[in-house]
Amino acid sequence: YQFFITYDKNIPILEAVFNCLELFLTIIAFIISCLTTRYSEFEVLGTECEAKCPMNDFNIFSKIFIFWMKTILKQGYKSTADLAQYLLPICDYMKSLHAFNAFESANRKYNSNKLKPKTEITLFPLLVWTAWTPYLFGSLMELIHVCVDLSQPFILSKLIDFVSDTEHLWHGLCYAVAYSLINLISQLLECHSNLFINMAYYRTSSALISALYQKMLRLSQLGPSSLTLLAVMLIVGPFTTFVMTRIDTLQTKQMQLKDKRMEQISEVLSNIKLLKLFGWEKPFIDRISETRRQELHTLKLKNYFWSCIDVLWIVVPFIIAGITFTIFIYTSGQPFTAKTAFVSLSVYISLKAPMGS
Structure with missing residues (x-):
């Protein structure tokens, strides 16, 4: 590269051009290698595509500038639907x-x-x-x-x-x-x-x-009678799953009704002169009020389900404790001491949050 710096005529021009071209192509190859990923961009038909981990499978530029968030941000900007399907593993x-x-x-x-x-x-x-x-x-x-x-x-x-x-x-x-x-x-x-x-x-x-x-x-204080927790969870778990599914469905419906109501209000505001001219205020007000009524009804149902969940997970630890202590007293043949009661209660209360989630 001394030719382009000192214009030394003893260096062949063709060799200098080829050396510069080689350097340019090497830099391009390095940039392209940084843009590649560790997985194939193509999918085999009939197979489920596995989600990719952002810390391992994405290229270096995506890791540095956090480009792997663009899909979530784009979908969140386009719609208010559930973004759980776009979350990375x-x-x-x-x-x-x-x-x-x-x-x-x-x-x-x-x-x-x-x-x-x-x-x-x-x-x-x-x-x-x-x-x-x-x-x-x-x-x-x-x-x-x-x-x-x-x-x-x-x-x-x-x-x-x-x-x-x-x-x-x-x-x-x-x-x-x-x-x-x-x-x-x-x-x-x-x-x-x-x-x-x-x-x-x-x-x-x-x-x-x-x-x-x-x-x-x-270090269980109750022995086999503590398995009552598993039995109660097998009963409460499906009910909780059903209620949370209903809450997600109602949340989606509420957001759809909210978008519909905002579109109706925008339509009224953009054509307010025509509505005043032909006297169409009452039908449009009734239509917006009906959409709002449906939205409030959906919100009320969602709050009812949330109340059921809250009450359930407040009561469940005490129900489990009562059943477990009863089984322990009648089956173990050991004395029921204050240490056993308070330690078991503290364990059940500490498990309330993980079981609820």
């Missing part, structure tokens, strides 16, 4: 099973020799091992984000000096481009820092909750 790394397996492997590594009585089990290294990768990346990005933010006042001062002084135009253009790029990089770093920190939080939370539930199930 949870990556394997973020699943509760993966986090708990990492927690268990760390527990076997750090606490394998601490099974003697009166020996403390160390929890902090287990949590660090479970989510150290997202914590590390999130912390590094937050550090870089702070450094980039501190450079913004320096570029801004240079830009103000350029406006007041008589410098070359390209200096001001460079300052403006640098300031814009710093703002863009700062926002991207902050976004990815929050993403990785939230990933670490959810992995840690999933591992701790799984470990606590496993410990509670092993």
